[in-house]
Amino acid sequence: xxxxxxxxxxxxxxxxxxxxxxxxxxxxxxxxxxxxxxxxxxxxxxxxxxxxxxxxxxxxxxxxxxxxxxxxxxxxxxxxxxxxxxxxxxxxxxxxxx
Amino acid sequence: xxxxxxxxxxxxxxxxxxxxxxxxxxxxxxxxxxxxxxxxxxxxxxxxxxxxxxxxxxxxxxxxxxxxxxxxxxxxxxxxxxxxxxxxxxxxxxxxxxxxxxxxxxxxxxxxxxxxxxxxxxxxxxxxxxxxxxxxxxxxxxxxxxxxxxxxxxxxxxxxxxxxxxxxxxxxxxxxxxxxxxxxxxxxxxxxxxxxxxxxxxxxxxxxxxxxxxxxxxxxxxxxxxxxxxxxxxxxxxxxxxxxxxxxxxxxxxxxxxxxxxxxxxxxxxxxxxxxxxxxxxxxxxxxxxxxxxxxxxxxxxxxxxxxxxxxxxxxxxxxxxxxxxxxxxxxxxxxxxxxxxxxxxxxxxxxxxxxxxxxxxxxxxxxxxxxxxxxxxxxxxxxxxxxxxxxxxxxxxxxxxxxxxxxxxxxxxxxxxxxxxxxxxxxxxxxxxxxxxxxxxxxxxxxxxxxxxxxxxxxxxxxxxxxxxxxxxxxxxxxxxxxxxxxx
Numbered sequence: 001x002x003x004x005x006x007x008x009x010x011x012x013x014x015x016x017x018x019x020x021x022x023x024x025x026x027x028x029x030x031x032x033x034x035x036x037x038x039x040x041x042x043x044x045x046x047x048x049x050x051x052x053x054x055x056x057x058x059x060x061x062x063x064x065x066x067x068x069x070x071x072x073x074x075x076x077x078x079x080x081x082x083x084x085x086x087x088x089x090x091x092x093x094x095x096x097x098x
Numbered sequence: 099x100x101x102x103x104x105x106x107x108x109x110x111x112x113x114x115x116x117x118x119x120x121x122x123x124x125x126x127x128x129x130x131x132x133x134x135x136x137x138x139x140x141x142x143x144x145x146x147x148x149x150x151x152x153x154x155x156x157x158x159x160x161x162x163x164x165x166x167x168x169x170x171x172x173x174x175x176x177x178x179x180x181x182x183x184x185x186x187x188x189x190x191x192x193x194x195x196x197x198x199x200x201x202x203x204x205x206x207x208x209x210x211x212x213x214x215x216x217x218x219x220x221x222x223x224x225x226x227x228x229x230x231x232x233x234x235x236x237x238x239x240x241x242x243x244x245x246x247x248x249x250x251x252x253x254x255x256x257x258x259x260x261x262x263x264x265x266x267x268x269x270x271x272x273x274x275x276x277x278x279x280x281x282x283x284x285x286x287x288x289x290x291x292x293x294x295x296x297x298x299x300x301x302x303x304x305x306x307x308x309x310x311x312x313x314x315x316x317x318x319x320x321x322x323x324x325x326x327x328x329x330x331x332x333x334x335x336x337x338x339x340x341x342x343x344x345x346x347x348x349x350x351x352x353x354x355x356x357x358x359x360x361x362x363x364x365x366x367x368x369x370x371x372x373x374x375x376x377x378x379x380x381x382x383x384x385x386x387x388x389x390x391x392x393x394x395x396x397x398x399x400x401x402x403x404x405x406x407x408x409x410x411x412x413x414x415x416x417x418x419x420x421x422x423x424x425x426x427x428x429x430x431x432x433x434x435x436x437x438x439x440x441x442x443x444x445x446x447x448x449x450x451x452x453x454x455x456x457x458x459x460x461x462x463x464x465x466x467x468x469x470x471x472x473x474x475x476x477x478x479x480x481x482x483x484x485x486x487x488x489x490x491x492x493x494x495x496x497x498x499x500x501x502x503x504x505x506x507x508x509x510x511x512x513x514x515x516x517x518x519x520x521x522x523x524x525x526x527x528x529x530x531x532x533x534x535x536x537x538x539x540x541x542x543x544x545x546x547x548x549x550x551x552x553x554x555x556x557x558x559x560x561x562x563x564x565x566x567x568x569x570x571x572x573x574x575x576x577x578x579x580x581x582x583x584x585x586x587x
Binding site: 004010011013014015017018019020021022023026030033034036037038040041043044047049052053054055056057058059061063064065066074078079081082083084085091093094096 | 197198199200201202293294295308309311332334335337338339340341400403405406407409410417421424425426427428429430431435437438439441442443444446447450452455456458459460462463466469473475476477478479480481482483485517518521531532533534559
C-alpha cells in the first residue's frame with residue numbers, strides 16, 4: 001500500500017462520490033484526521049496476506065433463505081407515511097428531466 | 099415504590115405475587131425516567147401512552163389467568179433507539195431521523211412484545227451507533243451514573259446508564275465494535291454481544307452489516323439469559339440468522355466451574371493499559387485459578403491489527419448503508435435546494451453529524467476505484483487471520499478472558515477531538531466482532547475513584563450458554579454486581 005497523501009483533491013473527490021457536503025471549517029480538520037487514520041491503517045502492510053481468502057461476514061455458513069412464497073409487504077399508506085413530500089401515493093422529488 | 103434496584107427476575111416475582119400491578123410498575127418507571135432524564139439524558143423518547151395501554155392489557159390478562167404467563171409478562175423495558183418500533187419515533191441518535199415514525203417493528207421488538215414485555219422508551223446512543231462515548235448523539239451526551247462528569251461509553255450509552263441507574267430493569271443494545279460491552283463495563287452492568295447470526299438484525303438500523311449484533315444489557319446473568327432466550331433464533335426476515343437451536347440459556351445459570359477451561363494472553367500484550375484495569379484483570383484470572391479452573395496461555399498474534407481492519411470494514415459498510423438517507427422516502431429533507439443532486443447534498447449536510455460524515459468519507463475511500471484491493475480486500479484478509487487465531491485457541495479452551503477496555507470511563511470531552519484515540523479505546527472489543535464471536539462483559543471491581551472496571555469472557559460461535567455458565571459462576575462467587583449498590587440517584 002503506497003503512502004496515501006490526503007489533499008484537497010482527494011477529499012473533494014470522496015465528498016462527490018459519497019454525495020456529502022461538509023462545512024468549510026471542517027474540511028481542513030477532516031483532511032488532517034483522515035490522514036492520521038490512514039497512516040495508522042498502513043500498519044496492515046507489515047502482513048503478507050497473499051493467498052489468504054478474504055472474510056466478508058461474521059459467520060460463514062450458507063444463508064438460511066425463507067420459502068419463496070408471496071407475502072404482503074407494507075401497505076401504500078404505511079410505505080409513504082414518512083415521505084418528506086408525497087403526491088398521489090408516490091414519493092415526490094424535484095424534477096429531473098426538462 | 100422503590101424500583102431502582104430491580105431486575106427482570108425480581109419484577110417477575112412482584113407481578114406474579116400480585117404485590118404490584120403492571121400499570122403501577124410502568125408508571126413508576128416512567129416517573130423515574132422523567133425525573134432523572136434531565137440529569138442523565140438516557141431517554142430520547144418516552145412512549146407513555148402506548149406503554150400504559152399495554153400495561154392495562156397485561157393487568158387484565160394476569161387477573162384472568164395464572165398459568166400460561168409469558169417469560170417477560172408485564173416487564174417494562176426501554177431499548178436502544180436503533181431498533182424500529184411501530185408507531186414510536188425511532189431516531190438512531192440522528193437529526194436525519196428526528197421525526198421518523200416506523201410503520202413496523204424490528205424482529206427483536208416483536209419478540210420482546212410476544213414474550214410479554216412493554217416497551218416504554220427509546221434510549222440515547224451515538225448517531226448511527228458510531229462512537230464510543232455517546233457524545234456523537236444529536237440529542238446530546240449521556241452521563242455516567244457513577245460520575246456525572248464522565249462518559250457512560252458508547253454507542254449504547256443510554257442503555258448502559260439507564261440500566262445502572264435503575265431507569266429500566268434491562269435493555270437491548272447493539273454491538274458493532276464494542277457498543278454493548280464497553281458501555282456495560284463503564285457503567286458496572288452486564289452486557290452480552292451474541293455470536294453473529296444468533297439474533298435477528300431485521301429492523302435494526304444498519305451501521306456495518308457484517309458486524310452488527312443485538313444483545314441484552316442487564317443487572318444479573320440470570321436476566322441476561324432470560325432476555326437472550328426471548329430474542330435469539332432464526333428469523334425468516336434475516337437470512338444471516340442461523341437455524342442452530344436456541345438453548346435454554348436459563349438452564350446454564352447454575353455456574354458450574356467443572357465445565358470451564360480458560361485461555362489468557364501473555365501479560366506483554368497489555369503493556370500500556372491502565373494499571374488498575376490490569377490488576378482487576380489479573381484478579382479475575384487468580385479467582386479462576388483458585389477455583390481449580392484450568393488456565394492456559396493462548397496466542398492471538400493478529401489482534402493488534404484489529405482496529406485498523408475495523409476502521410476499513412465498518413466504514414466501508416457504513417458508507418454503503420447510509421446512502422439510503424437521501425431525503426426521498428423518509429427522514430429529513432433539506433428545506434432549500436436547487437435540484438435533486440443538491441437536495442441529496444443539503445439533506446446529508448444538515449442531517450448527519452461530523453463523525454458520521456468522517457466515517458462515510460473514509461469508507462468511500464476504501465471502496466473507491468484504485469484503493470479497493472489495497473484497503474477493503476486487504477482488511478478482509480487480515481480479518482480472516484484474526485478469526486483463525488481465535489478458532490485455533492478454542493481447540494484448547496472454551497472461554498478467553500480479556501479486559502473490555504484499556505481504561506475506565508473517561509471524562510466527557512476528553513477524546514472527542516481525537517477520533518483515532520477514541521477508536522483505539524476499542525482495541526479489546528473489536529476483534530470479537532470481526533471474528534463473529536459471542537462475548538459477555540461484566541464488572542470486575544472498581545478503581546480508586548470508584549469507577550467500574552469491566553472484564554469480558556469470549557466464546558466460540560453459538561456458545562452463549564458456555565459464557566452464561568462462566569459469568570454465572572463468577573457473579574455468584576465474586577458478588578461483582580454489588581457495585582450497582584453504589585449508584586444512588
